[in-house]
Amino acid sequence: MRLKVLTVDDSKTVRIIVKKSFKGFDCEITEAQNGVEGLAMAAKVNPDIILLDITMPVMDGVEMLTKLKSDPALKAIPVIMLTAEAGRENVMKIAKIGVRDYIVKPFKEDVLVDKVSRVVDLRPAGEAAPIQKKIDDPIxxxxxxxxxxxxxxxxxxxxxxxxxxxxxxxxxxxxxxxxxxxxxxxxxxxxxxxxxxxxxxxxxxxxxxxxxxxxxxxxxxxxxxxxxxxxxxxxxxxxxxxxxxxxxxxxxxxxVNLDASGKYFDMGEGFMTVKLPKSCNAAVVNEVSTYLKAKTSEAVNAGISRIIFDAQNVASLNMDVIKLLLHSMKTCRDLSLKYALTGNDVVVEESKKFEESKDWKFCDSLETAKASI
Amino acid sequence: MQQTFPISDEELEALATNSIDSVFSTMLERSAILKQVIKIDEANHREGIRLPIDANTPMIAGTVGFLGNLTGIIYIFMELPLAMEATCKLLDMEESDIGVEDHELVNDAIGELTNMIVGTFKNDLSNKGYECRMTIPSILRGSNFSIEPAEVALRRIFKFDCEGRSFVIDVLMKEEN
Missing domain, CATH: 3.40.50.2300 (Response regulator)
Structure with a gap:
């Protein structure tokens, strides 16, 4: 799996230098111009590491770092500060919030690569990728x-x-x-x-x-x-x-880069079933989203045109799940795929509390859902 | 009337040359030599000064301020060809990739270079016990610049040569009570 690096800097120059530095490595670089964009991008792509500037308009790096570290879904992402601000007071303040390292501009590209490789496993591009194991393979x-x-x-x-x-x-x-x-x-x-x-x-x-x-x-x-x-x-x-x-x-x-799609996606008898687990937190929703596009393409290529979103095991419906389902249903409509939802009593009741989901129709079993489409 | 300033001229010159050396050698793999230092005070330049550069040459000026025990602003005036060369080196691009009209990319690169130079200057000040915060860089383009500060305790202009091309650092600062 490619390493995801998020660079948050208001300077396009620095973002280009960061991209250039990791050119020879198996990395995907995503960019944000300020703290607000940085937080949104971190939630969207779930990066393996963030390189963060301090002085930025809209939201500076210190505020973004504070917000990141107070978000349960994002706080584990390691952050390296990459900044021209290196006063003792600044460094102490940021160290208290929690950063993994600190690079002071001006910097050599190899110093940046070296510091990042101490935190995450940086592999040269083109190095033979190991065969991907599945979640139910022995490791x-x-x-x-x-x-x-x-x-x-x-x-x-x-x-x-x-x-x-x-x-x-x-x-x-x-x-x-x-x-x-x-x-x-x-x-x-x-x-x-x-x-x-x-x-x-x-x-x-x-x-x-x-x-x-x-x-x-x-x-x-x-x-x-x-x-x-x-x-x-x-x-x-x-x-x-x-x-x-x-x-x-x-x-x-x-x-370990296990293919976990088997936990959530099932194909057979002309249907693809997306099984949402009991605990559907942001990490789970992010994982399902990662596989969704590829699995939908796989289903379409296999001649499957009916999809069931199975929320019968979900303990509680939250906004992350609703967004996932909204996005999935839109994809189905765009591809002219038929779809149905299943849910338990709690999910059905909770769906009525949100504007986005109040009109959703749930089936009470997979069989009913299959019969409905 | 000018205040007495807590940093000597020798220290200030060392701060300026160190920040230029550090950024030019690390980011541009170039060296720059200090050619001229101009001391400005009310007696000799009550109404500001023309910069020691060709008034007709198109210039790009990066500026970053700092606020704290010492407050000030630093301008870096660079001839446009040098700015273009610096941008190419920073981004590993050819001039033809950038294009003469791509002001945004060159502005951003010179803004970042200024940010690094002032950052190094500010960090050295911090090591001397003067804590400051930096502002976001801004860029000016034009020719025939003249800076007339409203109120400043100290102003020094440093002219450098970088492989045949000139650039100027204009430092304006005062101590906050």
Whole structure:
């Protein structure tokens, strides 16, 4: 999957320089001219990293950073400030809000690339992309933790998936394991003694064989200092304990570039069904949206002309889901595809509260929906 | 009447040359040599001064202000051919890619170059204990410029040469109480 970099700068020159800097890498650069556009673009494309200027009209970089860090759906996106403002007071203020690094203009392009590659896995363009696995394919997850209970918990947490979890208790065992078998991702406890997590991170990242393996830090939510040290060392994703397995599964799927479309899209008997899960948060809606266009094309090419949007499992209807459905239904109309909606009692009731969805007609089962179109 | 200023002429010259060196060498891979320093005060230039550049040459001027313990404004006056060369180098483009009429791209590039120069100047001031914030860059185009400040404690003009082409930095600043 191409790395998504969002550059937010009022100067077109800087945005062109950023594009130029990453020309040789497997990157997709999106641009915004100020903080307002930057926030909108971040929500739309869910970038892997943001390069952010400070002095901008409309909304400056500090305000955008503050808003980004207070948005649950966006706060995990790492931000590197790229700015001419480097006074001590400025740096301290921004560091408190939470940035991963700071580049002062003027800057060399290779410095920019180097700093970004410390935060995200930057791959040269044209490097053979690994064959994309599906969400229900087996993958190997290495967990490095000296607490056996945590390893057991993670093994059980992924019990419903075909994923293999291998637990080891020390950095030495982890390195031995990686030499024998390359895991698809590694979860490292940040509370290993003597900063062993950071040492292991550096060893893995400096080894040609393992340098692109996604790494997650694992930490108790309140261990802020430990997490800050890990982020400074280069950990881009930190999982908090107690572990939210739904969130972890989604993060691993994204990091390992698993094709998760099978979770949401089903084709057969002349229908494509878009299955919305119980928890339809912004990340899920974004994931469904990512696949929607390609899956609709696939359906049309397979001769399918009827689509069912199945919201029977959805626990609560929110504006993100409504926007997704509005967009999907418009696509169906544009392509002359027939469609129907299914929903449970809660979804039907909640749909009446929104202007955009108050007139929607829901079927109570897939069979009824199929029969209606 | 002029106030006494907390930064000496030597320090100010070092701030100007360092910011030019830093930006020109990093972004343009060029060097610039300081050729002339003009000290302006009420006694010698009560009504402003003509800039030490050919009045008939089309120029582009980038300007960025700063506000804080020290408040001021810095103008960078650049001959249009030098501005075009700088834009090409910054964006890795040929002059033919940009076009003489593409003012927007050249304006933006010179605005950003000015932003970086004033940013470096301001950051050095910050290291000396003078915290300031910068304004957004703006651009002027024309020829035969003359700046007549309303009220300023200190004004210095630095003329540089960059491989045969001239440009001028006009620094106007005062200390805030």
């Amino acid at each position: 190997d997850i290495l967990v490095v933790d000296d607490k056996p209970a945590i390893i057991s918990q993670i093994t059980e947490g992924f019990g419903h998936t075909p994923w293999n979890v291998k637990g080891v208790s020390s950095t030495g065992e982890a390195i031995d394991y990686c030499q024998k078998k390359l895991p698809d991702c590694i979860i490292i406890s940040l509370s290993l003694p003597e900063d062993a997590a950071i040492t292991l991170f550096r060893i893995i990242r400096s080894n040609a064989k393992t340098k692109y393996v996604p790494l997650f830090g694992l930490s108790v939510k309140t261990a802020v200092e430990e997490q800050a040290r890990a982020q400074q060392a280069g950990f881009s994703t930190i999982i908090h304990k107690p572990i939210d397995f739904e969130e972890l599964e989604s993060k691993i799927g994204k990091a």
